[in-house]
Amino acid sequence: xxxxxxxxxxxxxxxxxxxxxxxxxxxxxxxxxxxxxxxxxxxxxxxxxxxxxxxxxxxxxxxxxxxxxxxxxxxxxxxxxxxxxxxxxxxxxxxxxxxxxxxxxxxxxxxxxxxxxxxxxxxxxxxxxxxxxxxxxxxxxxxxxxxxxxxxxxxxxxxxxxxxxxxxxxxxxxxxxxxxxxxxxxxxxxxxxxxxxxxxxxxxxxxxxxxxxxxxxxxxxxxxxxxxxxxxxxxxxxxxxxxxxxxxxxxxxxxxxxxxxxxxxxxxxxxxxxxxxxxxxxxxxxxxxxxxxxxxxxxxxxxxxxxxxxxxxxxxxxxxxxxxxxxxxxxxxxxxxxxxxxxxxxxxxxxxxxxxxxxxxxxxxxxxxxxxxxxxxxxxxxxxxxxxxxxxxxxxxxxxxxxxxxx
Amino acid sequence: xxxxxxxxxxxxxxxxxxxxxxxxxxxxxxxxxxxxxxxxxxxxxxxxxxxxxxxxxxxxxxxxxxxxxxxxxxxxxxxxxxxxxxxxxxxxxxxxxxxxxxxxxxxxxxxxxxxxxxxxxxxxxxxxxxxxxxxxxxxxxxxxxxxxxxxxxxxxxxxxxxxxxxxxxxxxxxxxxxxxxxxxxxxxxxxxxxxxxxxxxxxxxxxxxxxxxxxxxxxxxxxxxxxxxxxxxxxxxxxxxxxxxxxxxxxxxxxxxxxxxxxxxxxxxxxxxxxxxxxxxxxxxxxx
Numbered sequence: 001x002x003x004x005x006x007x008x009x010x011x012x013x014x015x016x017x018x019x020x021x022x023x024x025x026x027x028x029x030x031x032x033x034x035x036x037x038x039x040x041x042x043x044x045x046x047x048x049x050x051x052x053x054x055x056x057x058x059x060x061x062x063x064x065x066x067x068x069x070x071x072x073x074x075x076x077x078x079x080x081x082x083x084x085x086x087x088x089x090x091x092x093x094x095x096x097x098x099x100x101x102x103x104x105x106x107x108x109x110x111x112x113x114x115x116x117x118x119x120x121x122x123x124x125x126x127x128x129x130x131x132x133x134x135x136x137x138x139x140x141x142x143x144x145x146x147x148x149x150x151x152x153x154x155x156x157x158x159x160x161x162x163x164x165x166x167x168x169x170x171x172x173x174x175x176x177x178x179x180x181x182x183x184x185x186x187x188x189x190x191x192x193x194x195x196x197x198x199x200x201x202x203x204x205x206x207x208x209x210x211x212x213x214x215x216x217x218x219x220x221x222x223x224x225x226x227x228x229x230x231x232x233x234x235x236x237x238x239x240x241x242x243x244x245x246x247x248x249x250x251x252x253x254x255x256x257x258x259x260x261x262x263x264x265x266x267x268x269x270x271x272x273x274x275x276x277x278x279x280x281x282x283x284x285x286x287x288x289x290x291x292x293x294x295x296x297x298x299x300x301x302x303x304x305x306x307x308x309x310x311x312x313x314x315x316x317x318x319x320x321x322x323x324x325x326x327x328x329x330x331x332x333x334x335x336x337x338x339x340x341x342x343x344x345x346x347x348x349x350x351x352x353x354x355x356x357x358x359x360x361x362x363x364x365x366x367x368x369x370x371x372x373x374x375x376x377x378x379x380x381x382x383x384x385x386x387x388x389x390x391x392x393x394x395x396x397x398x399x400x401x402x403x404x405x406x407x
Numbered sequence: 408x409x410x411x412x413x414x415x416x417x418x419x420x421x422x423x424x425x426x427x428x429x430x431x432x433x434x435x436x437x438x439x440x441x442x443x444x445x446x447x448x449x450x451x452x453x454x455x456x457x458x459x460x461x462x463x464x465x466x467x468x469x470x471x472x473x474x475x476x477x478x479x480x481x482x483x484x485x486x487x488x489x490x491x492x493x494x495x496x497x498x499x500x501x502x503x504x505x506x507x508x509x510x511x512x513x514x515x516x517x518x519x520x521x522x523x524x525x526x527x528x529x530x531x532x533x534x535x536x537x538x539x540x541x542x543x544x545x546x547x548x549x550x551x552x553x554x555x556x557x558x559x560x561x562x563x564x565x566x567x568x569x570x571x572x573x574x575x576x577x578x579x580x581x582x583x584x585x586x587x588x589x590x591x592x593x594x595x596x597x598x599x600x601x602x603x604x605x606x607x608x609x610x611x612x613x614x615x616x617x618x619x620x621x622x623x624x625x626x627x628x629x630x631x632x633x634x635x636x637x638x639x640x641x642x643x644x645x646x647x648x649x650x651x652x653x654x655x656x657x658x659x660x661x662x663x664x665x666x667x668x669x670x671x672x673x674x675x676x677x678x679x680x681x682x683x684x685x686x687x688x689x690x691x692x693x694x695x
Contacts, residue, residue, distance in 0.1 A: 042620065205621075207664075208656075209656055236526060262524060
């Protein structure tokens with residue numbers, strides 16, 4: 001074949017154009033993943049470790065060659081503990097960045113703000129926080145523990161240790177309202193009583209009258225579902241009133257924001273908590289994870305939290321599903337997740353429960369001991385029984401609501 | 408019986424803490440007609456000053472009672488010299504300027520200390536009343552409030568400085584004609600108001616912890632107290648604190664903290680409707 005100047009130019013131009021097109025559209029194009037967390041404001045004690053864990057998970061995946069041969073790009077939004085920004089950033093992530101998945105939301109209030117937005121714009125959503133349970137939405141996956149996995153275990157443990165009368169104090173929004181009902185349910189089922197449940201807005205810092213009220217009620221122990229920086233003062237005032245030694249405490253939220261490091265051992269030693277992950281868990285996957293986390297963020301990193309691990313595991317589950325689906329298409333990834341994807345995570349084996357889109361995972365009861373969390377008891381492979389009682393997305397894929405416990 | 412005594416202490420504590428967080432604002436607003444929207448941040452800075460000083464090995468009492476008021480007082484004087492003095496008599500402009508200052512201070516402390524709650528454990532331990540226990544620190548806060556109010560009264564009533572300050576606030580031109588230097592009086596008054604805010608923030612830091620945006624939790628309450636109190640700085644602050652503190656604390660004890668706040672705000676609305684000039688607009692009119 002004769003190659004003259006014209007045909008040469010034509011063919012090279014075509015090749016170059018094709019190459020440019022394919023490189024910009026496919027091979028070199030990164031997969032966008034959005035992170036929507038509070039990195040400033042009152043809730044940043046939760047958000048920062050979550051974003052650090054997500055950053056590490058994505059860097060690990062990229063170092064291993066990315067997903068489907070593409071690199072992953074983290075697009076980070078700081079919602080500044082401000083609910084309005086959640087709506088705005090969720091829209092931006094879905095419409096402008098066209099992300100493959102959104103990991104984010106910390107409080108249950110923020111989750112309920114972005115859940116409908118991401119549902120409307122058909123963007124897959126991972127909520128990685130331990131929460132009150134009951135969300136049933138095919139577009140959403142929940143990698144955090146729920147009351148049937150934690151409260152159900154911790155209530156009998158604490159009642160056996162301390163007694164049957166439980167005074168509940170909780171943050172005043174959907175998380176605290178619903179979780180406190182679960183506490184009441186399990187306490188009653190175990191033959192105990194809940195004389196009172198008190199709710200506190202997130203900015204309350206004066207707990208004096210409440211502490212007097214608790215003393216007047218004389219419970220065997222106090223259950224705290226308090227949230228955020230301002231509520232830390234409850235534990236201080238409780239200890240300052242000399243109550244820590246006479247009335248013990250269990251919590252569904254304590255230490256999630258590293259409260260056990262902020263407070264002195266004198267103010268919180270002996271408190272019981274129950275979560276999926278503790279930094280000191282003894283297994284090879286976790287030891288490797290902690291080492292690489294410390295290498296990335298410094299050995300003086302205070303503590304890798306429950307929420308950080310939820311986020312890390314959330315990303316890993318999503319990545320596993322993308323590999324299985326061979327695509328980042330939303331429906332294909334959801335289908336892959338609904339096969340019951342499973343990973344060997346630092347917290348143990350974590351498996352998606354297809355009907356609820358929640359996780360089957362290990363939980364542990366631990367005690368606060370001198371700024372550390374000492375694991376006391378392990379429960380392997382707990383199912384999200386609370387959500388499973390009301391939600392079946394395989395049968396009703398169009399279900400889209402949060403079920404609330406009724407007592 | 409023990410419970411009644413405990414509740415009485417809680418009510419006194421609520422009154423004392425309201426008076427403490429409001430008195431600095433009352434001086435700056437009542438005497439100079441400057442609406443200081445950065446008041447909450449002065450309290451916050453007092454808390455940080457005390458915590459930083461304590462963590463550098465200074466005794467907690469010295470940090471709270473000496474270091475914090477001095478640091479925040481100096482900041483107050485600097486703010487007055489660089490911003491406020493150009494804006495006297497322009498209420499809206501001072502509001503905007505101090506609001507900007509408030510945002511700036513929140514941003515600055517966030518950059519320096521990070522946006523996490525820091526705190527120090529309350530000293531003094533606890534004591535027993537009947538079958539109940541409460542923190543001895545509560546009594547300390549009540550004592551500090553009493554001493555601060557007594558000191559303000561003494562200075563205003565019996566010293567030449569207090570006389571000059573009161574005279575300047577009443578009629579700056581006349582005071583100037585009599586040989587007083589009003590700008591200097593303003594600077595000192597603003598500094599004293601800021602120092603008292605710093606003291607209050609420091610004294611409350613072990614109770615509530617400190618984070619850059621904690622000023623927001625204080626500012627609404629202190630404004631309500633000052634407005635509810637009316638023109639007389641000292642009697643106004645004390646009477647409004649007593650009224651609102653009692654209502655808030657008893658409502659909180661009987662119901663929940665949410666209704667405690669609602670009761671406080673409800674009482675403030677009713678009060679301002681009935682007494683638009685505040686309590687001292689009608690009662691104790693000759694008070695300081």
